[in-house]
Structures are given as C-alpha cells and as structure tokens.
Amino acid sequence: xxxxxxxxxxxFLAELKQTTPDKLLAMDSQQxxxxxxxxxxxxxxxxxxxxxxxxxxxxxxxxxxxxxxxKTVGVTPQAKRDILSRVEKMTEILTPETEDAFLADLAAxxxxxxxxxxxxxxxxxxxxxxxxxxxxxxxGPRRGPDGKTTESExxxxxxxxxxxxxxxxxxxxxQKKSVPELVRYYIDEPMVFMHDxxxxxxxIVGSLDDSFVGRQGIKEFYRGLTGNRDAAxxxxxxxxxxxxxxxxxxxxHSAIDALSAEIWSDPDIELIRRAKLAVGVTEEQYxxxxxxxxPVAGILFKAGEEAYIVSAQGLRYRAFxxxxxxxxxxGIELTDKELNSIGRLSNSLGxxxxxxxxxxxxxxxxxxxxxxxxxxxxxxxxxxxxxKGFSRRARFEAxxxxxxxxxxxxxxxxxxxxxxxxxxxxxxxxSDFGKxxxxxxxxxxxxSLPSIITLAFRMIKKSRKSTISEKVIEYNTGRYGQxxxxxxxxxxxxxxxxxxxxxxxxxxxxxxxxxxxxxxxxEALNTWTPIAISNIIQTSKEENAANMLLIVIAETFGINxxxxxxxxxxxxxxxxxxxxx
Numbered sequence: 001x002x003x004x005x006x007x008x009x010x011x012f013l014a015e016l017k018q019t020t021p022d023k024l025l026a027m028d029s030q031q032x033x034x035x036x037x038x039x040x041x042x043x044x045x046x047x048x049x050x051x052x053x054x055x056x057x058x059x060x061x062x063x064x065x066x067x068x069x070x071k072t073v074g075v076t077p078q079a080k081r082d083i084l085s086r087v088e089k090m091t092e093i094l095t096p097e098t099e100d101a102f103l104a105d106l107a108a109x110x111x112x113x114x115x116x117x118x119x120x121x122x123x124x125x126x127x128x129x130x131x132x133x134x135x136x137x138x139x140g141p142r143r144g145p146d147g148k149t150t151e152s153e154x155x156x157x158x159x160x161x162x163x164x165x166x167x168x169x170x171x172x173x174x175q176k177k178s179v180p181e182l183v184r185y186y187i188d189e190p191m192v193f194m195h196d197x198x199x200x201x202x203x204i205v206g207s208l209d210d211s212f213v214g215r216q217g218i219k220e221f222y223r224g225l226t227g228n229r230d231a232a233x234x235x236x237x238x239x240x241x242x243x244x245x246x247x248x249x250x251x252x253h254s255a256i257d258a259l260s261a262e263i264w265s266d267p268d269i270e271l272i273r274r275a276k277l278a279v280g281v282t283e284e285q286y287x288x289x290x291x292x293x294x295p296v297a298g299i300l301f302k303a304g305e306e307a308y309i310v311s312a313q314g315l316r317y318r319a320f321x322x323x324x325x326x327x328x329x330x331g332i333e334l335t336d337k338e339l340n341s342i343g344r345l346s347n348s349l350g351x352x353x354x355x356x357x358x359x360x361x362x363x364x365x366x367x368x369x370x371x372x373x374x375x376x377x378x379x380x381x382x383x384x385x386x387x388k389g390f391s392r393r394a395r396f397e398a399x400x401x402x403x404x405x406x407x408x409x410x411x412x413x414x415x416x417x418x419x420x421x422x423x424x425x426x427x428x429x430x431s432d433f434g435k436x437x438x439x440x441x442x443x444x445x446x447x448s449l450p451s452i453i454t455l456a457f458r459m460i461k462k463s464r465k466s467t468i469s470e471k472v473i474e475y476n477t478g479r480y481g482q483x484x485x486x487x488x489x490x491x492x493x494x495x496x497x498x499x500x501x502x503x504x505x506x507x508x509x510x511x512x513x514x515x516x517x518x519x520x521x522x523e524a525l526n527t528w529t530p531i532a533i534s535n536i537i538q539t540s541k542e543e544n545a546a547n548m549l550l551i552v553i554a555e556t557f558g559i560n561x562x563x564x565x566x567x568x569x570x571x572x573x574x575x576x577x578x579x580x581x
Contacts, residue, residue: 024052119170126163133159142267147321149262157261165257191363198366198500199287201527205499206285206369207304208532210246212311213239214558216351216373218447219380220315222408223349223401230322238315245310249303255310263317268324274336275343277320278352279313284365284372316350323397332393341394344387348376349401354387367501374496377449380405409434409446428457429472430465435562441539441546444560448496455492459485499527532556539563 024032029049037045133156140152149157177185186193213221217238224232245255263279266272272279285308292302323342324334332338344354353375364371383398384390416436417424425432434450435442444450458464462475462485475485497505503523506512512523526534535555539545545563554561 122166123163126159126166130156130159130163137265147318149265153265154261157263157265158257160264161257161260195363195366196288198498200291201499202369203286203288203305204291204301204528205531207291207301208530209304209556209558210242210307210311211556211558212308212315212351213242214554215447215560216376216558217311217315218445218449218558219349219401219405220319222405222446225408225411226404228404231319234315234318234322237318238311241314242307242311245306246303249306250299255306259310259314259317263313266321268321271324271334271339272317272320275320275339275346276354277316277343278347278350279317281313281352283309283312283352284370287365312350312352316346316352319349320346326397327393330393337389338391338394340389341384341387341391344379344384344390345394345397345401348379348384351376353377353379367498368493368496369498370496373448374452377447377452381449381452405446405449409449412436412445425465425467427465428453429461429463430454431467438546438550439563440542440544440565441551441561441563443546443554447558447560451492451495455488458488464488503527535561 024035027035032052033045033049036048040048133152137150137152137156141150143149143153186196213235217235220231220235220238224235241255241259248255260280263269263272286305289302289305292298292305294301320342323345327334327338327342347353351370351373353372355372355375368374379385379387380398380402383395383402413424413426413434413436417426423437425435425437427433428450431454432442433454434446435444437443454464458475463472464475465472473483475483475488494505503526506518506523507520510518512518512526532552532555536548536552539548539551539561542563542565544565545551546561551561551563
C-alpha cells in the first residue's frame, strides 16, 4: 500500500485546510493531478487523485473525502476484487459523459491499464450487456438434464466472453512492444527470452494435428469402451468438437469462445471455480500463440491450437459435470474437499495434473514436453496418492478409472496378439510394452502411460528387456560400462524432453538419436519442424515400416508411433519413439 512520507503528509494536510472540498470537486481530473503535484510531487499526484476520485461515487461526498484523506496517510488497506465485479461497481466512474467528468486516474488504477474515453465507454457498454443478459438468463429456464445450453444462457456467456476479450485486448495492446523495445527487454530478461523461445518451438513442433483424443484423452476413451456411458459420450463429443474446431478456424470462427460461453453460463459456474477445474487456462502445449500470425502456415497452427484447447478443456468440463451429477445422486455434500477432489479427477483425465507448488511449471515446462500431463498420468496411475485432501469417494472413482483403462488397453493388445503373436510385448520392462508392432513400427495404444509403468518396473526389477536383442539387461551390476538405474531415469526424462532441450542434448553428446554426427543446421531445422512432417520424413527412410497412411492417421489423432529395426542399436532409434505433449 502506498503512503506519503511524513514531511509530505504534514505539508499536504496544511495545504488541504486552505482548499475546500468544493474547489477540488470543481476541478477536472488533470487539474486536480496538477494541484496535487504542487503539494506532494509528480510521483504522488496520480495516486492521490485516484484515491480522491474513488470517493466521488459515494453518496456522502464529505464522508468519502475524509476516508480518502485517511487512506492517503496509510490507514485503510486496498481490497482486491474480481475484475468483472469491479467494473460493474465502477460504472459511474467509467461513464465519460464529458471529458471533465471522466475520472481517468481511477479507471487506469482499477483496470491496470490506461483507457481512453471511447474505451471506457465500450467497457461500460459491455459490462451493462453482461448484467442485462444475466438478469434475463436468471428469469428464464436453465439447461436441462441433457446439458444443452439455452438461448438466454448462450447470450449471457457470449457477453461475458466478449467483455473479457475486450479487457484482455486492452491489456495486451498496452504491453505490446516495438522490435527495439522487445530486443532491449530480452537483453534485460534473458530467462523470459528463453521461455518464449522454448515455448514457441514446442508449440510449432506439436502443431498440425488433432492428437488430444488419442493421447491425453485416451483414458476417457477406455473408460467409455469398458462400459461407462457418460465417458463414452464425453469422448465422442470431444472428438467431434475437435474436428469442428479445426473447420471453424478455417471459416474464421473460434470454437474456444463458444466453449467458454457455455462454461460461463453454466448454473454450476461457482462450483467449477471452487473446484479449480482447468478451464480458461493457458495450455502448456501452446504456451505462446504468435506462430498463428505466420503467413499461410499460421492458420494451420491456429487450427491445431483451437482443436487441442477445445478438446482438453471440453473433456475436463464434461467429466466434471458427470462427476458432479454422480456426487449429487449419491447425496454427497459438495464441500471444498469434495469439489477439489472432483476437479483433480477431471483434470487428470484431461491431461493436466496439479503441480506440488501450485505455480506454473516455468523452467520445467521449457525443458519437458508437458510436466502437467506427466503429473496427471502419475496421479492417474497412483490413484492420486500425492494429492493431499483427496476424498475417499474420489479415490474409489480413481481406482475404477484405472481398472477400466487397464482392461480396455489389455483388450486391444490381446486382440492384436490374437492375430499376430509377435505384435505385442507383454513384459512391462520393455520399451515396446503397451504398443502394437506392425513391421518395424510401434503404435502406442495407451498414450504416455506405458512409459511410466516401464520405468517403475525397471526400478523395481533393476533390469530391462532390450527391444533390440530381446535379452534381459541388468542394472547396477558394478561392471564397467553397464547401465545403472540413474541411466534408466535419465532415458525416461530424455524421451520427454522439449525440442530445444533435445537440441541442447544432441549438441552436448555430439550426435542425435539416429547416431548421426551433430549438425547445427539439420538439428536446428528439426527443432522447428512439426512432428507431423518430420515423422513422414523419418519413416520414409525405414524399409520395413508400417503403411505410411496408417502412420499419418495414427499420429494425427494422437497414437504415438516409432519406427526402428533390430539392425539398429538402441542409440540409433529414430526420434519418433519419444513421447510428446
């Protein structure tokens, strides 16, 4: 909280006694700011004016001025408010009927960005539209058991989205930097530069596909396949909405806005907030969005981004609603503990685990493909063992989910094994575990879950089965050159490294995953090439790869593929065996 130095407070109070409140009220915003500058200096003038103007909306102006003086000398603490409720309460302040009446300082202070009279008028208009549509929505019927959004709910949700987008647009415009400013900023903040660079590479390499449904969404697929009808409907809707999102992008429409409008108008929106459901968040797969501005290719990037965000947040939202319905049917009180448990259950099904610190991954997110998805998979496999305060009922549901996924994946693998007994590896310590082999191409049928299981079995058994020789290799034998458990962990993390981190690794080791000598131009190009493209190039080099069209379709919809022959050493496996997202 800002306070005036003692010597300025004394001078300020002395001058204030000679200036009546009426004189201050008669001044416009700039005149008052200039007046305060003569008393307390330019640095304090705007803040003093903000505090004074904030009291003009009070019915009792004399009482407001007294409180303003008290706050000026550091008595009353400043409260934090939700931006929407703050602006609704600021309507009088932001109504610029005339320039003299426009309280610019308070508007800038409350919103965190300076606004013009026209922008202030737009904010007020959008805010009133939100309030009006909410009143109309609350008068009419709300969505029924089928979950279909009513017309009044859609209007309200759309108004909220428009309001928030306008506010965010003002903030982004205020923060926009010219090229020279950006260069200076990156020089002063090298970690920010690295974060933006690594994030951009990750976003571009992981674009040009619709992979969520077969990768992060595979858990919901198997839940549906093994008899959970709500999960089956959720996965099918997620798949359809992802396709629609890509098509809508090419038509110039945003599927994300439509989903946000549906969520904002949900009768359970407050429960969604309390549960900390991961909707309306930045997805770690797309930490930056500037690649969408690239001519021609940008629209392809944006289509993949829209499909991913709509899939991830839509699946979490619908899973949460299904659990909410179950809890209500069971008569379980929706306490904060239960809501947080439901939220974490739904988030883990949608590939987003809660980090121990509760903060953004930061450097970890730069180095790994997806630390939150890794945490979600660990939570799923351990029944949320590391989630504090997880409710008993939620733990029971987590156990059911794990059993369904194991049963579903095992069924798919058993079917493949029935037709070709060489196509499936059942040893969990092998890198081929959880995959179906066609030729020299492996298709993962359980997303990134098998890699965690494989690491766990290797740590327990202190051995692994080689995918090349099919021999069992012991860890920690003490013999020179033999692998250790540290190597097993390193290999696991290495296969989940982000593209820039992979580039650094290859540079330090002097060769890439193909065993080729490090080449700066080639590896730099690979670091910025979408996997959908590099996969075709890599697979075309293999003589006994599966059908190329089958590989492209699998990768497009999230089925990880890796192609290598037994003629190659472990070091020479292609980059396509790595786990992304």
